[in-house]
Amino acid sequence: MKEKITKKKDRWREKCLSQAPYRSAKAELSGVDVDVDILYTPDSIASIDYPQDIGFPGEPPFTRGIYPSMYRGRLWTMRQYSGFATAEESNKRFKFLMDQGNMGLSVAFDLPTQMGFDSDNPEIEEEVGRVGVAISTLKDMEILFEGIPLHKVTTSFTINGIASIILAMYLAVAEKQGVPFTEVGGTIQNDILKEYVARGTYIFPPRPSLRLIVDTIEYCMKEAPRFYPISISGGHFRSGGASLIQEVAFMMLNGITYIEAVLARGIDIDEFAPRLSYLFVTQLNLFEEIAKFRASRRLWAHIIKERFKAKDPRSMMFRVYAAGCGDVLTHAEPENNIVRLTMMTLAGILGGVQSFFTPAYDEAYEIPTEKSALLGLRTQQILAYETGITNTVDPLGGSYYIEWLTSKIENEVRKYMEELEKKGRMVELIERGFIQNEMARIAYEKTKKKLSGEKVVVGLNKFQSAQAREKLQIYQPDREAISKQIARVKRVKAERDNEKVHYCLKRLEGAAKGTENLMPYLLETVKAYGSVEEIVNTLRGVFGEFREPVM
Amino acid sequence: MMEKQAIRVLIAKPGLDGHDRGAKFIVRSLRDAGMEVIYTGLHQRIPEIVRAAIQEDVDVVGMSILSGAYIDLTRKFSAESERQGLGERLILVGGTIPEEDVPKLKALGVDGVFGVETDIDEIIHFIREGVEKLG
Numbered sequence: 001m002k003e004k005i006t007k008k009k010d011r012w013r014e015k016c017l018s019q020a021p022y023r024s025a026k027a028e029l030s031g032v033d034v035d036v037d038i039l040y041t042p043d044s045i046a047s048i049d050y051p052q053d054i055g056f057p058g059e060p061p062f063t064r065g066i067y068p069s070m071y072r073g074r075l076w077t078m079r080q081y082s083g084f085a086t087a088e089e090s091n092k093r094f095k096f097l098m099d100q101g102n103m104g105l106s107v108a109f110d111l112p113t114q115m116g117f118d119s120d121n122p123e124i125e126e127e128v129g130r131v132g133v134a135i136s137t138l139k140d141m142e143i144l145f146e147g148i149p150l151h152k153v154t155t156s157f158t159i160n161g162i163a164s165i166i167l168a169m170y171l172a173v174a175e176k177q178g179v180p181f182t183e184v185g186g187t188i189q190n191d192i193l194k195e196y197v198a199r200g201t202y203i204f205p206p207r208p209s210l211r212l213i214v215d216t217i218e219y220c221m222k223e224a225p226r227f228y229p230i231s232i233s234g235g236h237f238r239s240g241g242a243s244l245i246q247e248v249a250f251m252m253l254n255g256i257t258y259i260e261a262v263l264a265r266g267i268d269i270d271e272f273a274p275r276l277s278y279l280f281v282t283q284l285n286l287f288e289e290i291a292k293f294r295a296s297r298r299l300w301a302h303i304i305k306e307r308f309k310a311k312d313p314r315s316m317m318f319r320v321y322a323a324g325c326g327d328v329l330t331h332a333e334p335e336n337n338i339v340r341l342t343m344m345t346l347a348g349i350l351g352g353v354q355s356f357f358t359p360a361y362d363e364a365y366e367i368p369t370e371k372s373a374l375l376g377l378r379t380q381q382i383l384a385y386e387t388g389i390t391n392t393v394d395p396l397g398g399s400y401y402i403e404w405l406t407s408k409i410e411n412e413v414r415k416y417m418e419e420l421e422k423k424g425r426m427v428e429l430i431e432r433g434f435i436q437n438e439m440a441r442i443a444y445e446k447t448k449k450k451l452s453g454e455k456v457v458v459g460l461n462k463f464q465s466a467q468a469r470e471k472l473q474i475y476q477p478d479r480e481a482i483s484k485q486i487a488r489v490k491r492v493k494a495e496r497d498n499e500k501v502h503y504c505l506k507r508l509e510g511a512a513k514g515t516e517n518l519m520p521y522l523l524e525t526v527k528a529y530g531s532v533e534e535i536v537n538t539l540r541g542v543f544g545e546f547r548e549p550v551m
Numbered sequence: 552m553m554e555k556q557a558i559r560v561l562i563a564k565p566g567l568d569g570h571d572r573g574a575k576f577i578v579r580s581l582r583d584a585g586m587e588v589i590y591t592g593l594h595q596r597i598p599e600i601v602r603a604a605i606q607e608d609v610d611v612v613g614m615s616i617l618s619g620a621y622i623d624l625t626r627k628f629s630a631e632s633e634r635q636g637l638g639e640r641l642i643l644v645g646g647t648i649p650e651e652d653v654p655k656l657k658a659l660g661v662d663g664v665f666g667v668e669t670d671i672d673e674i675i676h677f678i679r680e681g682v683e684k685l686g
Contacts, residue, residue, distance in 0.1 A: 111567035111618060115594070123596070126623030127567050200569015200593045240572050331668055364667075365647070443572055444579045451671060460668065472649035472666070474619045548592035551578060 040400035071390035077355035085129030108132035116536030163190035208543035219519035235281035241443020273315030281325035291405035293351030333459035337361035433549030568618035
């Protein structure tokens with residue numbers, strides 16, 4: 001059968017195709033270009049064994065989806081993400097969303113909070129409340145969730161360096177509300193390894209940071225089992241200029257690092273792997289993006305099963321949250337971004353994601369208006385309810401091209417991971433700056449191609465119009481609200497029992513020097529209104545601080 | 552005749568934002584253009600940046616700021632340059648900066664402001680010309 005098709009295809013190439021001129025095409029997978037054939041046929045995927053490699057949705061290796069009925073059973077979660085400067089404003093927004101029936105809340109933090117500074121620190125005053133809410137003490141967190149019963153909502157916190165402190169504060173609010181930890185649901189991003197490479201909100205060196213993460217995973221497993229303690233991300237690499245292969249490979253190597261660290265505490269893989277979730281972005285090469293999700297599900301299921309000997313299929317599920325990538329949006333002719341975002345959203349849906357965020361088309365140059373943010377949500381709703389693409393599971397499965405690409409991506413990622421694992425363990429490679437350089441190399445090439453026009457960006461480097469660029473608008477936080485926040489932090493510090501705070505910090509310091517799980521100590525300290533900066537400084541004294549390797 | 556010395560540039564990331572793709576691209580591009588480039592890495596405080604500029608005796612200081620705090624950080628930079636006696640250098644700021652704020656930055660002593668999607672050759676040309684004028 002295979003030979004027959006190959007023979008016929010060769011004849012077709014010679015007799016028919018040779019008469020028609022055509023351009024060459026490359027897949028963008030890895031920065032190292034991969035040739036794309038002009039036509040894929042059954043023999044292109046002859047080595048794929050359907051039951052074993054593709055199989056059925058809801059069963060390992062989950063190539064076609066992690067749930068049996070996928071979007072016929074339940075649509076993906078349409079998650080929108082936004083930040084407000086103060087706890088009061090965010091609280092108001094949350095209540096509005098809940099009135100609309102939205103029980104999934106999402107919190108973005110300002111940079112000082114993410115980096116472990118209190119709002120009243122004069123060195124960082126210009127950044128308070130700029131890109132999200134400022135949280136310095138439990139008081140801020142109490143205001144953020146005032147009147148919101150924590151067993152009725154789930155909250156997603158985009159926080160990494162101080163994720164354990166934020167988790168402790170959230171649980172402390174639950175305790176004050178009389179909600180048992182077992183009923184508290186939500187997510188912290190808590191993926192520090194990618195921060196050293198792509199997002200930058202690291203504080204301590206990788207090893208002690210890794211310990212804090214394992215502490216949160218272990219603590220949640222035992223005390224707050226409805227909480228997702230980590231969201232392992234590839235998307236931030238990609239947004240920072242990494243290739244598709246790097247996005248998947250770095251994410252998986254980080255995931256392996258976290259898993260090994262938890263296993264080292266004598267915890268069984270099936271006890272915690274079902275609570276891990278993953279994060280990707282989508283860009284514009286539609287079929288490559290779709291195949292990426294399929295390949296990642298298959299490869300991850302194999303890794304969890306074979307390397308870590310998981311037995312529970314839920315441990316092998318690649319639960320993925322994705323977002324349209326801001327990196328491919330342009331400031332030039334911004335309405336073009338609406339089309340780009342539609343394609344990126346489509347890629348996520350056809351790729352079988354569990355939740356998706358469509359950013360606003362004007363995000364590249366201003367804080368989204370209510371209208372542009374709504375358009376992001378409407379894009380998802382139109383695709384979900386008007387196009388019929390949700391009517392069957394994994395509708396592109398079986399396409400010769402998609403199946404070939406899926407296998408190609410899986411193999412390329414596997415090869416790249418092996419290559420990197422030979423060079424060292426992920427933590428060492430990050431400490432040495434190796435991964436950072438791997439990514440910067442690709443990012444540099446990609447940016448050069450974009451600037452030279454070799455990579456076509458419509459409206460930017462090809463088919464430009466004379467249309468003036470939209471005016472950039474930079475969000476300026478409300479000075480009065482910020483002053484109020486700073487005053488509140490000062491007041492809390494003046495009014496709390498400082499002796500108790502000091503005592504808690506001392507105990508935390510002692511525990512940090514040992515090997516105990518730090519979560520109970522963090523909980524105790526935040527309940528005494530010890531601040532983020534005080535906790536971070538205490539831990540910095542024990543753990544030290546990460547300095548970026550020289551580029 | 553003495554060989555012309557390479558232009559020395561300090562690329563800095565002041566403040567807390569972690570977006571370093573642009574800064575790293577500039578570092579590589581300027582190196583490719585034959586300049587000597589020192590990159591501070593993320594999360595640098597303004598006094599440290601000024602100190603590094605003096606120590607490394609650079610011709611150019613470029614600050615990449617994507618958090619929106621460019622006015623405050625540049626104001627701090629001017630004051631600190633004065634205090635430490637940085638002297639005449641070519642000062643550049645890059646990032647997401649609206650047109651109407653460019654004069655405000657220039658008034659604070661910034662020579663060139665470059666937004667995202669700026670052609671790299673334009674920046675290289677600006678530096679060569681600017682450094683020549685400095686003498």
